[in-house]
Amino acid sequence: MENGFQKSKKQQVLHVVYYFLLFGFAFFYLLPFWGAITTSLKPANDVLTTSPLSLPSQPTLSAYVDAFRHLRKPLLNSLIVTIGGSFFSIMLGSMCGYVFAQYRFKFDNVVFIFVVSAIFLPYQAILVPLFQTIRSLGLYDSVWGLILAHTAYGIPMTTLMFRSFYGDIPQRLVQQATLDGYGPWAIYRKVVLPSTKIATVTAMVFQFASIWNELVFALVLTGNKAMPATVSLNQMMGTLAAEWNIQMAGSMWVALPVLLLYLIMGKYLIRGYMAGSVAAT
């Protein structure tokens, strides 16, 4: 056994090294945000004359006002698409996941593999057909077209999440309800749904973040009218190339909803990420 003094000395050194490493990593991850926030608070002529790391001498929100003028409509579009896409993909995915978790039927596993495989799909391989479908439905440049796309391609993930959540429901409860004469639909509504509130919140937070952050579908399926915030921010890079303060403020506007979600409901978002990965093993 080492004596107490030596051990604590050794441990102190280890703690210093430990925090040194953690702060080093934190610096790496936060550096872009620091530069973005300081730059977004500067007036235009300070951006190129001062270091991006320096604090603004006269902080101003004018870049946020300018960026918001560009992003107002796209942010609203994003909000509509995100809420709609999350709602429908969760509704369908939760029903689908419930059946896969609670029932055995012929080829259930094959069907499930076909559903889940779509998670790994490279979106480029369905982009032309999707574009054609949405166009022939008359939904090009409409929020409904995007909602439809996000619903369809959200189902595999939500099914996977809900199957693993529903797998955790004690069979005892389900059996008792069956003995009491409840049918599957009633069991789903009265037993399963209430006991999976946390699961639903998790899936909601996860879908909200994924749809809000998405670019490819948004780029292909919308023009000026239904353009979501990600596409609009991307366009600002071209039209306001030199005005970094406005671009950074725009980035903060687009990041804001997910950032808030991460701060307030980070636990659920992390749970969603883990469901996405752990369920995949």
Add this chain to the structure above:
Amino acid sequence: MAKFFQRYPFAVLILPLGFIFYFVYVGLGWNIVVSLSRWIGLRVNYSFNGFGNYQRLFEDPVFWLSLKNTFLLFLIIPICILLGLFQALLLDWNLRGTTIFRSIFLLPFALSFVVTGTLWAWMYNPANGIINSLMRAMGLGSLAGTWHTAQETVMPAIILALVWQFSGYVALIFLAGLKSVPQNQINAAYLDGASSFKVFRRVVLPQLKAPLATSVVIIAMYALRSFDFIWVLTGGGPGYASHTLPIMMYRETFLSTRYAYGASVATVLLIIVLILIVPYVYKTYRR
């Protein structure tokens, strides 16, 4: 309605499975049909062209460059795994502030590639960007680089930024794996006189196979889909230097309206994904 579902519980599957069938599997087949056609321009044209597009593809230097860059992005897999595992081990100490650090490491992963791409454009800006300013401030001005604006440095710059975005997620996956290693096994190994390193190698590491596989698959998937971030940061440039298959597909299809040609790029991408990922999915979900 409720009665109907009571009698036919599988009826609830019709709508979601119908969506998946049409939008995924019909779509994949349809895309292959397009890739075998002569469709150029906005007017739809399905006249059969055989493998003409693929023949052209294999003679196209942009395709080979895109393919090379797509595989080059796989470099982020080992880097993220080493970095993520290291971070997870640090976080697993459970010293004060661990949850805050975990949230900071994971923050980039939560944000849109469009946001992070914009932030990294400012990071890498050669004139007054964050990295070059930082280097000049530290007296390392000679190291100030061209980053995403020069052909030679654009791919390493993209890889660094993607490591920044993904490594926290890998750390999270490994952290969950570490937490599931039974503490009594570790204690028993220590009682047997094993060193910390040996305990890690012999007891902990073998139990991290599942998180390792998950991390590899998920990052590989993102690497093969690598569109958003690169599109925002470089648009595939300078020149063709940061073209990947998804970037090439988007440019050919939606900017040059060579639909058939773009679809053939997408098909090649699909084949790569099938070769790499389907065995994993099959192995995982087979019961």
